[in-house]
Amino acid sequence: xxxxxxxxxxxxxxxIRILEELIKKNRARVSSNELAKLTGLSDVQIRxxxxxxxxxxxxxxxxxxxxxxxxxEDFVLHKETIQLALFGVGNLGTAILxxxxxxxxxxxIAAAFEKDKNKIGKIVNGVRIYPIDKAPExxxxxxxxxxIVAVGAQDSQEVVDIMVLSGLKGIIxxxxxFLNVPKEIAVRDIDLSLEFLALYxxxxxxx
Amino acid sequence: xxxxxxxxxxxxxxxIRILEELIKKNRARVSSNELAKLTGLSDVQIRxxxxxxxxxxxxxxxxxxxxxxxxxEDFVLHKETIQLALFGVGNLGTAILxxxxxxxxxxxIAAAFEKDKNKIGKIVNGVRIYPIDKAPExxxxxxxxxxIVAVGAQDSQEVVDIMVLSGLKGIIxxxxxFLNVPKEIAVRDIDLSLEFLALYxxxxxxx
DNA sequence: TAGATTGTTAATCGATTAACAATC
DNA sequence: TAGATTGTTAATCGATTAACAATC
Numbered sequence: 001x002x003x004x005x006x007x008x009x010x011x012x013x014x015x016i017r018i019l020e021e022l023i024k025k026n027r028a029r030v031s032s033n034e035l036a037k038l039t040g041l042s043d044v045q046i047r048x049x050x051x052x053x054x055x056x057x058x059x060x061x062x063x064x065x066x067x068x069x070x071x072x073e074d075f076v077l078h079k080e081t082i083q084l085a086l087f088g089v090g091n092l093g094t095a096i097l098x099x100x101x102x103x104x105x106x107x108x109i110a111a112a113f114e115k116d117k118n119k120i121g122k123i124v125n126g127v128r129i130y131p132i133d134k135a136p137e138x139x140x141x142x143x144x145x146x147x148i149v150a151v152g153a154q155d156s157q158e159v160v161d162i163m164v165l166s167g168l169k170g171i172i173x174x175x176x177x178f179l180n181v182p183k184e185i186a187v188r189d190i191d192l193s194l195e196f197l198a199l200y201x202x203x204x205x206x207x
Numbered sequence: 208x209x210x211x212x213x214x215x216x217x218x219x220x221x222x223i224r225i226l227e228e229l230i231k232k233n234r235a236r237v238s239s240n241e242l243a244k245l246t247g248l249s250d251v252q253i254r255x256x257x258x259x260x261x262x263x264x265x266x267x268x269x270x271x272x273x274x275x276x277x278x279x280e281d282f283v284l285h286k287e288t289i290q291l292a293l294f295g296v297g298n299l300g301t302a303i304l305x306x307x308x309x310x311x312x313x314x315x316i317a318a319a320f321e322k323d324k325n326k327i328g329k330i331v332n333g334v335r336i337y338p339i340d341k342a343p344e345x346x347x348x349x350x351x352x353x354x355i356v357a358v359g360a361q362d363s364q365e366v367v368d369i370m371v372l373s374g375l376k377g378i379i380x381x382x383x384x385f386l387n388v389p390k391e392i393a394v395r396d397i398d399l400s401l402e403f404l405a406l407y408x409x410x411x412x413x414x
Numbered sequence: 415t416a417g418a419t420t421g422t423t424a425a426t427c428g429a430t431t432a433a434c435a436a437t438c
Numbered sequence: 439t440a441g442a443t444t445g446t447t448a449a450t451c452g453a454t455t456a457a458c459a460a461t462c
Contacts, residue, residue: 010403013402013403017383017384018385021385038385076402082405084401084405090302091298091299091305092298092299092302094298095297095299095302095399096399096404098298099299099383099400099401100360100400107401107402107405109401146405148404153307172404172405176306177228178224178225178245188404190404191220192302192303192306193307194291194314195220195283195284195314196220197303197379197395197397198291198314198379
């Protein structure tokens with residue numbers, strides 16, 4: 001099967017969410033037209049996306065919600081569990097820990113690190129908080145592959161250096177700073193600043 | 208000037224960030240090549256993006272960091288201040304309130320709403336927290352245009368109904384649920400689930 | 415003048431949409 | 439069989455990259 005672009009994958013994750021809602025409501029079937037309305041995308045795009053996974057639908061009847069969800073999920077979620085390490089358990093870090101994950105067994109935050117001594121040793125949502133200097137040792141032990149930067153801008157580079165040292169292969173960065181990282185490490189920057197958040201909204205509003 | 212795509216605008220916001228860093232380090236000039244290294248983009252793309260704003264660079268010398276930053280900022284940030292209203296002051300809501308905004312006078316969270324009575328009346332980062340049922344009244348008073356959904360999945364639809372009622376024109380949704388919203392309201396969904404966060408990272412890692 | 419870097423035009427690539435054939 | 443909906447092929451659109459001319 002041909003490799004899917006990130007764009008398609010992120011739409012597929014959206015389809016999965018919506019299919020779960022429909023299944024919860026005991027809907028057995030759904031048409032591309034209805035999915036279009038629910039997602040804001042076009043029906044053609046949805047059929048095209050789904051067609052990458054095979055001939056799953058039935059003319060006149062649409063798709064089986066359950067079958068479609070299973071097929072999409074099987075593809076999107078890797079076979080092996082990926083372990084993640086969280087750096088920073090402030091408001092943002094805690095929000096991430098508590099955010100619902102729909103397949104906890106495939107992606108798992110295995111440890112969290114903090115500099116605040118009052119938080120060390122605590123367990124938030126099942127995840128234990130360690131001091132930052134233990135990171136290299138613990139990350140190796142738990143085989144974490146991806147690190148999440150949820151510390152303030154002033155601490156982020158320092159934390160990232162430790163992450164690199166610990167052998168992480170990917171970094172999800174919530175800190176609004178430019179990170180110096182060896183290029184073999186994948187970095188995904190996520191910007192929660194008002195400028196970014198409002199971007200698409202306000203462009204549409206002001207257009 | 209031709210209208211810019213969201214893709215370009217979000218790169219422009221990145222350029223502004225990096226230019227600010229460079230200015231802080233007293234760098235007067237920067238080449239497209241150096242910006243390419245700092246952003247991970249190609250030098251051609253950077254020159255192409257910048258060329259949309261005019262002939263700003265000087266062959267052999269590159270761009271003036273200060274001039275470029277001012278021009279980009281002037282364009283990206285609208286003239287008028289946009290007021291926002293935040294719904295939900297839990298961990299995520301608090302993180303958003305505290306996240307650094309680089310032009311606070313252009314985008315401003317003017318009020319926050321909560322159902323938790325213990326939080327009502329408090330002020331977080333300069334923003335007062337009101338009970339949710341006051342939302343329609345207060346939103347009209349402060350002329351808020353965009354609302355941020357930072358409540359749990361189970362409360363999100365209820366909160367959104369109030370937002371629609373209050374006359375907001377745009378919604379930034381952090382809740383991992385599908386929202387029922389009249390189509391004249393712009394919705395931007397932001398997914399903080401591990402699946403989404405790890406998406407690009409893990410695809411790259413596992414590729 | 416020579417060399418480096420910008421800015422632009424043309425080519426390529428990928429994603430979306432339109433049209434329609436296949437199928438239940 | 440008729441009608442509705444899927445799946446696919448071709449056309450369009452937009453974004454990126456390559457090549458190179460312009461300029462300091």
